[in-house]
Structure formats: C-alpha cells, structure tokens
Amino acid sequence: MMNSTWHVLGTGAIGGLFACRLKDARATVVLCSRDAKVTEQSIVLRENDEPRSHRFTSEPVTAATPISHLLLTTKSYDAINAMNSVVHRFTKDTVIVAMMNGMAHVSSFPAIAPQSNVVFATTTAGCHRTGDEWIPAGNGQTLLGALDKNPTAPAWLATWQSAMPNVSWRIDIEQRLIEKVAINACINPLTAANNIRNGELLTPQYRPLLDQIIAEVQIILTAINETAMVMTLKSSVYRVISDTADNRSSMATDVQSKRKTEVDEIIGWLINRDAIHETKADLPLLHQLNESIKSIEPVR
Incomplete structure (x- = not known):
C-alpha cells in the first residue's frame, strides 16, 4: 500500500x-x-x-x-x-x-x-x-x-x-454530488431556520414543511434531467434524517454560532439553474428559506 x-x-x-x-x-x-x-x-x-x-x-x-x-x-x-x-x-x-x-x-x-x-x-x-x-x-x-x-x-x-x-x-461522482446538494437542501435550511435537530423534521410540526421542500427540490431535479434522483429523493432524505436524528446540520450549527452558512451554495445553486429560470417553476419555500437564512447570517 x-x-x-x-x-x-x-x-x-x-x-x-x-x-x-x-x-x-x-x-x-x-x-x-x-x-x-x-x-x-x-x-x-x-x-x-x-x-x-x-x-x-x-x-x-x-x-x-x-x-x-x-x-x-x-x-x-x-x-x-x-x-x-x-x-x-x-x-x-x-x-x-x-x-x-x-x-x-x-x-x-x-x-x-x-x-x-x-x-x-x-x-x-x-x-x-x-x-x-x-x-x-x-x-x-x-x-x-x-x-x-x-x-x-x-x-x-x-x-x-x-x-x-x-x-x-x-464513475458517477457528479450525480452523487448533486444528490448530496439535493438532500442537504431538504434538511439543512429547515433545521437552521427552526433551530432544531435533524430528527425533529419527522415530527408532525415539521413534516409538512419537509414534504413541501422535497417536492420543490424534485421539481428542480426534473428540470435538470436528474429523473432517477426524483424517484429516490424522499426515501433518501427520510433515511438520512433517521440516521442522523440526534445531529445538528452544519447549517444549523453555523446559524447558532453566528457564522456564515452555505445556503447560497446549496439552495442558491439549485434555484439558479438555467432550466429553472426557463420553466419559471414555483418554489416558494426554497426561496423563503434562502432569503430567511441569508438575512440572519453575517455579511460575507
């Protein structure tokens, strides 16, 4: 070796x-x-x-x-x-x-x-x-x-x-990176905006928001031709939440510590795909979370 x-x-x-x-x-x-x-x-x-x-x-x-x-x-x-x-x-x-x-x-x-x-x-x-x-x-x-x-x-x-x-x-590392961004977009901003651990997203209080954000990310994945990911996204997100239930996401930790977050690099990257602008897709929760988290983080 x-x-x-x-x-x-x-x-x-x-x-x-x-x-x-x-x-x-x-x-x-x-x-x-x-x-x-x-x-x-x-x-x-x-x-x-x-x-x-x-x-x-x-x-x-x-x-x-x-x-x-x-x-x-x-x-x-x-x-x-x-x-x-x-x-x-x-x-x-x-x-x-x-x-x-x-x-x-x-x-x-x-x-x-x-x-x-x-x-x-x-x-x-x-x-x-x-x-x-x-x-x-x-x-x-x-x-x-x-x-x-x-x-x-x-x-x-x-x-x-x-x-x-x-x-x-x-050999499919680009797809795996996109998948990681998609999963992070479903979990990290919601935990950061609400100051909760990952597992709390599966409670009745937050599950409707979780399902809405998954649906919005699926719209983006469809627009950028990642159709296989669309089919597996919800189960993947739920699995990651269950596996990391006691953890705080990196974005939640950054917000709690008053540090810059990676919201632009996660949500921002997704909502600014050319295919999204062309289809004029309605993504209200993603836009709301993007602006909400940017408004409370330190100026870059």
Missing part, C-alpha cells in the same frame, strides 16, 4: 477528522495554515469517551514546496480562494481531493488547476467540534471520483480505504 504525503487545507470538523484518520493509516499528513508562524498543530479526537491527541507538522499556504496530494475541506464559499492560495504548489502530478458541500466549485476547480488531477468527494461521515476536541459521529460512506468518469481507482485510494470504512471510487 502506497502511503503518500497528504496536505490538508481546511481543518474544521471534517478536515480534522480525515487528517487524523489518514495519519492513523500511516500516511504523512501536513496541515496547511494561513499563519506562517505556525509550525505544528494538534487535534484531539475523542472516541469512546477517550481523548487522543494527534500532532501534525504545519506549513504556510505560501510555502514554495510542491504538494503531491491535497485534501481540501474548506467551507464551499471559501473553496476557490483556498485553491488559489496553494495553486503555485501544484504540479502535473498533484492530486487534489475536494470534499465540501455545494456544486459551485465543481466547474471551477479543473480550470484553476488544469495540469493537476482533480478528484471530487462526498462523505456522510459525521464529526463535530466541542471546544478543542473533534468528536466523530458515525463513519458513514465516502465516495470519490473524477469528472472524466475514469473507472480505474488510483493507487492512493488504498490509503483512504485503510483510514476509513466504506470508501469507494465512483
């Missing part, structure tokens, strides 16, 4: 989790920092009520040394700026794994690094931060793939499969 060096840019909940998992799989992991004075960072991972500290070398994004493998796990609205901050370190052999919500970055990344190997990823692995600790909340499933639909998994995937369970290479 090839254990390569992985740089990680964006050590929030998911970035920190994957940095620890890759390090546990004996990969060399370097954290990228915007602070040139930081040379070392620690992440405390608490599992089974036992804290375990992982120490990492830290490099400034402005360093000149080439990056062989990059895991990018920033917020979606920071993704393009983050890529541009390290693009001078990419070579024709650099592998970039972009793991974040939304779809806005998907068309941009190959253009930013046309000489490199851009891979997209989505995960249902759970993790949240409490103080200085990262607390995993389920292994979930991690899907990776390239837009060229190359069916051959890269050699480095073996390290990921050693680091995390349920990691697979997919």
Whole structure:
C-alpha cells in the first residue's frame, strides 16, 4: 500500500477528522495554515469517551514546496480562494481531493488547476467540534471520483480505504454530488431556520414543511434531467434524517454560532439553474428559506 504525503487545507470538523484518520493509516499528513508562524498543530479526537491527541507538522499556504496530494475541506464559499492560495504548489502530478458541500466549485476547480488531477468527494461521515476536541459521529460512506468518469481507482485510494470504512471510487461522482446538494437542501435550511435537530423534521410540526421542500427540490431535479434522483429523493432524505436524528446540520450549527452558512451554495445553486429560470417553476419555500437564512447570517 502506497502511503503518500497528504496536505490538508481546511481543518474544521471534517478536515480534522480525515487528517487524523489518514495519519492513523500511516500516511504523512501536513496541515496547511494561513499563519506562517505556525509550525505544528494538534487535534484531539475523542472516541469512546477517550481523548487522543494527534500532532501534525504545519506549513504556510505560501510555502514554495510542491504538494503531491491535497485534501481540501474548506467551507464551499471559501473553496476557490483556498485553491488559489496553494495553486503555485501544484504540479502535473498533484492530486487534489475536494470534499465540501455545494456544486459551485465543481466547474471551477479543473480550470484553476488544469495540469493537476482533480478528484471530487462526498462523505456522510459525521464529526463535530466541542471546544478543542473533534468528536466523530458515525463513519458513514465516502465516495470519490473524477469528472472524466475514469473507472480505474488510483493507487492512493488504498490509503483512504485503510483510514476509513466504506470508501469507494465512483464513475458517477457528479450525480452523487448533486444528490448530496439535493438532500442537504431538504434538511439543512429547515433545521437552521427552526433551530432544531435533524430528527425533529419527522415530527408532525415539521413534516409538512419537509414534504413541501422535497417536492420543490424534485421539481428542480426534473428540470435538470436528474429523473432517477426524483424517484429516490424522499426515501433518501427520510433515511438520512433517521440516521442522523440526534445531529445538528452544519447549517444549523453555523446559524447558532453566528457564522456564515452555505445556503447560497446549496439552495442558491439549485434555484439558479438555467432550466429553472426557463420553466419559471414555483418554489416558494426554497426561496423563503434562502432569503430567511441569508438575512440572519453575517455579511460575507
């Protein structure tokens, strides 16, 4: 098994989790920092009520040394700026794994690094931060793939499969990313606007709103010719809610913490598809939630 060096840019909940998992799989992991004075960072991972500290070398994004493998796990609205901050370190052999919500970055990344190997990823692995600790909340499933639909998994995937369970290479990664956006659009804004946990969406108080937003997202999926997703969306949303009933969505956590949200990159991306403008579809709840959440988040 090839254990390569992985740089990680964006050590929030998911970035920190994957940095620890890759390090546990004996990969060399370097954290990228915007602070040139930081040379070392620690992440405390608490599992089974036992804290375990992982120490990492830290490099400034402005360093000149080439990056062989990059895991990018920033917020979606920071993704393009983050890529541009390290693009001078990419070579024709650099592998970039972009793991974040939304779809806005998907068309941009190959253009930013046309000489490199851009891979997209989505995960249902759970993790949240409490103080200085990262607390995993389920292994979930991690899907990776390239837009060229190359069916051959890269050699480095073996390290990921050693680091995390349920990691697979997919030729339909673009559809899986769209599906993740569709599911997030049904769950995250409603939980954020109402300050509730995911499971509360299945209660009589919120289920009618949930079903309405699912129906509106299905209209969008039909308009962009993702008809297979239309058939499975409701069952997928209900399953994710049941599997994560005690969790707070990332958007709900962001609103609660008075941080910027990814509502533009999730709902905004869906309602601004050309096909939606052409059909003039009526999507009242999606528009209401989009404006409501944008009105309470900090100015970007």
